[in-house]
Amino acid sequence: MAETKAPQMQATLGLTGLTSNAMALIAPGAFLWLTFFIQATAGVAGQPSTAPAMWMGIFAALLLCLATAVAYAEISKLYPGTGSSYYYAEQAMLSKDKAFKYARLAKFIVGWGSHLYYWVYPGVMVATTGIFVGYVVGFLFPTFLSGSNPGPLFMALVAIVFSFFVAWIAQKGAGASTAVNLAINVVQISALVVFSVLALGYRTSHPTGTPALLYDSQTLSTYNYQFATAKDGSVMRDASGTPLPLLDSAGKQVPFTADYPATDSNGNMLTHTKASSVVGIHKVSWVFIQATVAILILVGFESVTAMGGEAKNPTKHIPIAVIASLLIQGLFCYLFEYFAANYFLNSGYTMQSAAGSAAPIGDMMIIVGDNLLGRGHGKYFMLAEAFTVFLALIGTTLSCMNTGARVTYAMGKDDEAPEHFGMLHAKSLTPRRAIWTLACISAVIGCVAVSFVFADASAPTDATIAALPHNIFSSFGYPSHDTLVKVPNSLLSITLTSNFGTFILYGLSCFLCMVAYSKRPDHNFLLHTLIPGFGLVANLACMAVYVVGPFFSLGTKMEPLCALGISAVWGAYGAFYFLKSSKKKGKAILLETKQAVSQ
DSSP states (O other), X not given: OOEESOOOOOOOBOHHHHHHHHHHHSOHHHHXXXXXXXXXXXXXXXXXXXXXXXXXXXXXXXXXXXXXXHHHXXXXXXXXXXXXXXXXXXXXXXXXXXXXXXXXXXXXXXXXXXXXXXXXXXXXXXXXHHHHHHHHHHHHOTTTOOSSSOOHHHHHHHHHHHHHHHHHHXXXXXXXXXXXXXXXXXXXXXXXXXXXXXXXXXXXXXXXXXXXXXXXXXXXXXXXXXXXXXXXXXXXXXXXXXXXBOBOTTSOBOBOBOOOXXXXXTSOBOOOSSHHHXXXXXXXXXXXXXXXXXXXXXXXXXXXXXXXXXBSSHHHHXXXXXXXXXXXXXXXXXXXXXXXXXXXXXXXXXHHXXXXXXXXXXXXXXXXXXXXXXXXXXXXXXXXXXXXXXXXXXXXXXXXXXXXXXXXXXXXXXXXXXGGGGOEETTTOSOHHHHHHHHHHHHHHHHHHTTTSSOGGGOOOHHHHHTSOOSTTTTTTOOOHHHHTTSOOHHHHHHHHHXXXXXHHHHHHHHHHHHHHTTOXXXXXXXXXXXXXXXXXXXXXXXXXXXXXXXXXXXXXXXXXXXXXXXXXXXHHHHHHHHHHHHHHTOOXXXXXXXXXXX
């Protein structure tokens, strides 16, 4: 037999390894590319976009995460071990004279709720990888696939392959995963800094009225002239699809010049007129909506708390790794790069252009690359950056799959999930069954997420759909615009489901920190009550947006309701499984005697 309960995880990870694993999950090099499209389309078709508050939404989500990170860091000092919040819930309750009886119930609620995040999140990652690969393939082979609107079938196939590829790396062990993540962190941070500097340079060197580049989403190329348009407003093109230039009275091309209009005639955001607009609030409701999406790019700092069994000095290194990873990736990398990308927007590439593209950041890279290297050469810069994004995708998917599998392993080992999940492989000492199960789940979720990724606010026009290459990998799965605009955006729905699970987990973790330190002699009001209390309230507020938003026309409607529906089904099934399993195994729901607390 290759698998047994006997093997135990080995302590091989130091501070660098733990921090690298957490930083890989908070991957700014990947998420700027992957989620800018989701954030740009977070709204209702036909209504003003919430995108102006994108940067502030990230900042709000960062404050929430910092409060939660402090809670994780503090509670990990008390209870180092494998299982993260699932393990903390039991230990925190067992440490209390009256609340100990709720230990089993509390840990199951936390563990089951966390799976709504840890099992769905990898699916979001493999789905976005499908979109990313579709963009690059469409750029290289435009007659086969559209880069702006890749085919659902093609993206689904990529999601399946990528899911099992990452699982193959994960099952080799924490050492192999850490080495990969460390290298990826260095590469992706360097790459995003280069792009951000070039994006800021483009904006500052192109004031209003100066010659600039106009981007065409069909040819994925830039042009230095204005496009000729038909009476219906569509761009006129030659036989090869190249936009025809607008000619003046003398028959000469009208050069394209930079401008920074705030909105279009329908009130949709186009650009930020000044730098202060990027960091502005605009509307409080928009900030909350953007924060509910932005949480996706910041989660992962807590992942190292699931690796307590593999840490050399968990009580010292895990708290540092939790805080350090979030500060480096969130406070520095994300806020800098998102400011640069938003400030870059101009009349040659607006927020509406971003909302209609599978990879807005890839488009921006082509523009700044053409500006730096000359027209037609920006594609090489984009492809080089795309390679680093792919590396970052491997790192973040690997890290979240490792974390999710270890939480499932902890529940299996504790006999709160099917017993086979609690087994380690004899050679690699990894929970292989949990890893491969998660790979299968991720592949399925990834396929669902890419099925209607261009729907609702991001639905392409009928003209765009008609221009797609006619083959099963490109045009299949694209009904009419009127149909797509009525369908929930599948990627946003799955993303919000993962994020709802995150809010549940983070809110409970903040609460557990307050419980664990209650009446202890080392209790600190700031660290163990005020900050976790703020984190708890902030997480509850973000969850409330899912319920309140659709009924008060605050941003998108269909997707939050889909996320709530999925979450409700998961919770109901969890309650059924817990009661049925308890009865079958003869385990009491509430403990009658207090057990010893692990130290």
